[in-house]
Amino acid sequence: MTSDGQRRGEGDLTAAVYAAEWLVPVSAPPIQHGAVVVQEGCIAWMGRAADVPAEFGVPVIERGVIVPGLVNAHTHLQYTGFLDVGAQRYDGFEHWSDVFGEAYDAVDPASWAPAARRGARMGLQSGTTVFAEIVTDHPARGALAETGAGGIEYLESIAERNDTWAAGGRDGFLAWLEGPASVRVGISPHAPYSLDGSVITDLMRIAAERGLRVHSHLGESAVEADLYRHGDDRVLGPYGDLRDEFELVRIGGTGVATAEYADGLGLLGPATHVAHAIYLDRAERDLLRARDTQVALCPRSNAVIGLDDAPVAAYLTEGHEISVGTDSLASSPSLDLMADVRELTRLARAQGYRGDDLHERMLRAATLGGAIAMGLDTSGYGALAVGGPADLARFDVVVGERDPREAVVVDGAGRCALTVCAGIVRHSGSRPDADRTYRRPAAARG
Ligand SMILES: [Zn+2]
Structure with a gap:
């Protein structure tokens, strides 16, 4: 009928x-x-x-x-063509990074836009209506608006050191930020290891002045913490000889843990949500919660890359509002958010989460949790409400x-x-x- x-x-x-x-x-x-x-x-x-x-x-x-409509709290839709990279298995972030870097260097920039649109459609076909979409290359912008999806395009800053930032990096980023936008824009300082600290602090100032949301990667690599603490450069492997130019390497680290280092730069706060958040201990997770910084967990991407499982049961029992992301097809089998939700649910039980509210909290993470992470109006996004x-x-x-x-x-x-x-x-x-x-x-x- x-x-x-x-x-x-x-x-x-x-x-x-x-x-x-x-x-x-x-x-x-x-x-x-x-x-x-x-x-x-x-x-x-x-x-x-x-x-x-x-x-x-x-x-x-x-x-x-x-x-x-589901909220995918961490994607890079421009990598939808990287199926070959995502189909392999890796023994850690640095291994994956090397393979990813080779694929990235070989891409025809004209393919970013159609790949991003394809990714947005895949998300829509699996129930996602809102994306926290990180855009690394300019041509990848616009996929959300062109496919009728919603969300924020977080323009990414990566591999900027103090010298490159001062010598045109900052001006270039601002010009990009101020260009025409088809959806809401945010800022993505890629990660505290791939940008010199003062660059991140400057990006946070720029975001605050303009009222923009921020999305970053934190605690994704098992050896990332050694850079912040001791200046160990293993996480910077893909940068080759240039890794010696990064401030953390030059000064031999700062002696503090990952979240504490990020907090010192001003990266944590209520306008920021961070992806992965695997290698953070209890004190660091507590610091995130104290700063009102939400995590976007991406369990299937973590498994492909060969990382440890995110401490999802700990996030739940410690009272975090969590969100879920697929990451990209460069490290995930699909852009179907519910597949990550199912995997997170399995992990939570395997890690000892006993609450009978697990399914409720998991669906919330895939909807309202994501909307909160992105600072969206939660009377309409991530929840069904009259008037929304x-x-x-x-x-x-x-x-x-x-x-x-x-x-x-x-x-x-x-x-x-x-x-x-x-x-x-x-x-x-x-x-x-x-x-x-x-x-x-x-x-x-x-
Ligand atoms: Zn990512």
């Missing part, structure tokens, strides 16, 4: 109704047989399907679970007797049947053999 988001012939022509076996707003309890009415890009009404106002018609309840933007996804999963959040977290990967961004359908369809229509049990008829 109908399909997802049928446009009604009567009443308000701009209205579309989406209903499913379960609706999980994330910021409110799940609603069985829930429905959302979308008008002019926003959520006009939300509640039980049986209560949808008559002018919108009688909704047909589809199988599965409707959730807020209509970003939503439906996962064609069999819920059965489970909590709908468990069904999405455990089975959602590969099963996104619908993605709506700002009221516009950007992906629709499920496996051809799937019976998409959920049959309402007789007992539930009202």
Whole structure:
């Protein structure tokens, strides 16, 4: 009779109704047989399907679970063509970095833009509507707007030393930052090891002056900490002879731990979220929390690169609000965020997390957690709320007797049947053999 988001012939022509076996707003309890009415890009009404106002018609309840559009809190979509790099296995960050660097140097810059667009579409097809997208090369900009996705393009600064920054690096970065933007812009100081400290401090000043969000890599390499402490240059291997020019190498380190070093530069704070955050001890994690700096965990990327597992159970029990990222196809098998959510869930249990709220917290990490990490308006992003933007996804999963959040977290990967961004359908369809229509049990008829 109908399909997802049928446009009604009567009443308000701009209205579309989406209903499913379960609706999980994330910021409110799940609603069985829930429905959302979308008008002019926003959520006009939300509640039980049986209560949808008559002018919108009688909704047909589809199988599965409707959730807020997912927030991928760490991507580099320009590397969507780097499948060959991501398909290998590495014994650590430095090994991966060498292989990645060779692939990067061989790329035709004209391929960045189509690769980034392809990546954005892959994300949309798996339920992601918002991306924390790091842009390293100018031509990769614009993919989010061009595909109808949302998010922030964090312009990256990498491999700048005090001398290069003063001799044109800073001016070049500012010109880039001030160029035309198709979505919100942020700043990504790549990592505290790949930029001299005063460059990071300057970037943070620039971000603060302009009210921009910041996203960086922290604690991704097992030997990164040795640079901050002792000036050990192993993490700078890809820079070859130039690594001797970095200040930390020249001065023999600062004697402090990774998070403490980053904090001293001004990198940590409520406007910043950091990716990976693997090699941080309890005191460092506490420092992140004290600074209101959120982590974006990327477990499948970590596994490909051969890193240790992120301490996800510790982040959860210590009270962190966490988010999830796929990283790029240069280090991950797919851009399907729910596959990382499932892996994080497995890791949390394996690391001893016992709380019965795990699935709830994991779905929150993939939605509201990401929106908070990026400083977005959480009355509309990462959560479904009347008046907020209509970003939503439906996962064609069999819920059965489970909590709908468990069904999405455990089975959602590969099963996104619908993605709506700002009221516009950007992906629709499920496996051809799937019976998409959920049959309402007789007992539930009202
Ligand atoms: Zn990254």
